[in-house]
Amino acid sequence: MAKSSSAAPSSARLVQWLGLALLVIMADQFTKVLILNSFQYGDSRYVTSFFNLVRMHNTGAAFSFLAGASGWQRWFFVVLGLAATVFIVWLLRRHGHQTLFATALSLILGGAIGNVVDRLLHGYVVDFLQFHWSQWYYPSFNVADSAITVGAVLLVWDELRRVKRN
Numbered sequence: 411m412a413k414s415s416s417a418a419p420s421s422a423r424l425v426q427w428l429g430l431a432l433l434v435i436m437a438d439q440f441t442k443v444l445i446l447n448s449f450q451y452g453d454s455r456y457v458t459s460f461f462n463l464v465r466m467h468n469t470g471a472a473f474s475f476l477a478g479a480s481g482w483q484r485w486f487f488v489v490l491g492l493a494a495t496v497f498i499v500w501l502l503r504r505h506g507h508q509t510l511f512a513t514a515l516s517l518i519l520g521g522a523i524g525n526v527v528d529r530l531l532h533g534y535v536v537d538f539l540q541f542h543w544s545q546w547y548y549p550s551f552n553v554a555d556s557a558i559t560v561g562a563v564l565l566v567w568d569e570l571r572r573v574k575r576n
Contacts, residue, residue: 423506427516428499434520438553439527442536454540461541466550467534491526495519510568517561524554 449455449465456462498519506512528535537550 420503420506423512424499424502427502427506427512428519430513430516431520431523434517434554434557435524435527438521438524438557441538441553442528445536445538449538460543461539463538464540464550466537466540467532468537468550469534488526488529491522491529494522495526498522508568510564510571514561514564514568517557517564521554521556521558521561524552524557528554 445463445465449463451465451467454462454464498515502512502515502519505515525535535552535554537552537555539552539556540550541548
């Protein structure tokens with residue numbers, strides 16, 4: 411009986427963290443549908459002096475890494491994303507009680523799945539957020555990329571807090 415009572419909070423926590431990941435996936439896919447329906451490939455709309463909405467397709471990874479490859483990278487990144495999903499869910503099952511750590515993992519999970527969905531549906535990731543200054547343009551990105559980045563920062567913060575405590 412004690413086993414089921416300790417499993418219940420763990421299961422509830424896992425559902426909570428998977429729910430957060432699902433929110434990221436839904437926000438990511440919703441914004442990408444808006445862009446796909448409103449922009450043609452390469453379109454750019456000025457929003458502020460430092461920000462544009464664009465429609466770009468990234469067949470590679472971060473900063474278009476491997477974008478010029480012959481197509482194998484699509485399946486490589488799908489498999490990598492699926493492997494990351496399995497590993498992150500395993501970590502969430504074991505460490506769901508660590509709020510900051512689990513929040514970070516959930517954001518990374520949602521972002522990874524959001525980009526995997528793009529690769530499966532389109533063969534590329536839809537990017538649409540573009541920051542710039544003068545003639546310098548930061549590579550375009552999306553909600554999934556933002557969630558992954560925020561999750562990574564939270565992981566570093568969590569580890570720094572853990573080291574400081576010890």
